[in-house]
Amino acid sequence: MVSLNLLQRGVVEIFPNNEQENLTNRINQSDRPLRIKLGIDPTRPDLHLGHTVALRKLRQFQDAGHIAVLIIGDFTAQIGDPTGKSEARPRLTPDEVAHNAQTYLEQAKKVLDFTSDRLELKYNSAWLGSLNLQDITTLLSSMTVGQMLAKEGFSERYGKGTPIYLHEFLYPLMQGYDSVAIASDIELGGTDQKFNILVGRDLQIKEQKQGQLGMLLPLLVGLDGTQKMSKSLDNYVGLTEDPLSMYSKLEKVPDNLINSYFELLTDVDISSLSSNPRENQKRLALTIVGQYHSSKIALQAQQDAEKIVLSGNTKDLGKIPEFAIASITFPVPLFYLLKVSGLCKSNSESLSQINNGAVRLEGEKIPNPEFSFNSVEELTGKILQVGKKKFLRLI
């Protein structure tokens, strides 16, 4: 059985937290498993470690005997959560949403327990899609413009003169209505979700039900060390990434993030950490890659990463991404090869990387922008590399 201690690991805030209402009471006074809500909007197809903070917490509740209610926000995704956004989000089509939802679930399986009966999967279009104008008016009348504008993000945008569209006001209410629809006892979310979760609690109470507790988790800071992890900022580690790139990213997380990564992304006892940051980075990378692949694969990734970076030796690597050069017509200029292989985004980028001395074949620097290859034999089996992080085996 999971202890209350573990359930509180990494948690920033639980509200309310007073004599009458708090987590301990809620758990102890209930004669049934609690319903723990987590909503995810399938706005992008991939999950990253940032998403796993809440998912892992949800899993801990599952392991403690409670019921995870995972809400796929297929309806809300089409509105776009304005939280933390400096501008309105582009709206997604139903097809995109359906596709994203599918891949989300695949990935959520890596964290949540999908095999027990302690998981309920819900799509919020099931109830939100059938609200009529009257229902919506009732929802809207539960909040004032002042309350809405007090929400961070809105006030900021309003002050800065960036447009706020009316439908964005609907978002917190819809998320709140989800809580009513599934009768949640506790809702999990990032610290930026406080407002939305409170709306849910209010709506539940208005419906004469007990209001949910909110459990706020930190927003995982991304690899840049400052902004929250997100795909659009490209400071993320994706759940489906290959072991080597996962390892390479994690072994160099900024020093100031090491502890929080351990706390939020692993079960490692924080007091067992070394005083040497470099050691901790490696342990972190090893642990997390191990969680999502296997400890054996993680070790292999570690060895490969060390070979590449320390010795520049790209020989005898384990699995690294490959690129088939069969379809290329020779002679082929180096810059063109870099582009079609995906190592560089454009020919122009290729050229500047070559000029910068970033391009290597089998560890040999090629600084000549006009360099070209005459035959397949020159390339087959070799490793082409741009910078320290991007490399491909040519086959």
Add this chain to the structure above:
RNA sequence: GGGUCGAUGCCCGAGUGGUUAAUGGGGGCGGACUGUAAAUCCGCUGGCUACGCCUACGUUGGUUCAAAUCCAUCUCGGCCCA
């Protein structure tokens, strides 16, 4: 609905008829250094199988030898009034 201001490259932001992919900052990428990090220094940062060509300053059209810069139209937005 009326008035007024505005729309520039990933972001912010100069530029107000004439070498030019377009000052500067941020971010990103790369190199050196290092702990594979941070800090620092240096370089790159529209696209194209490319010593040339193409596309770019919200849209469309116009004036001009010449426009991101002038005029008109439209679209979108901020603010004020109703």
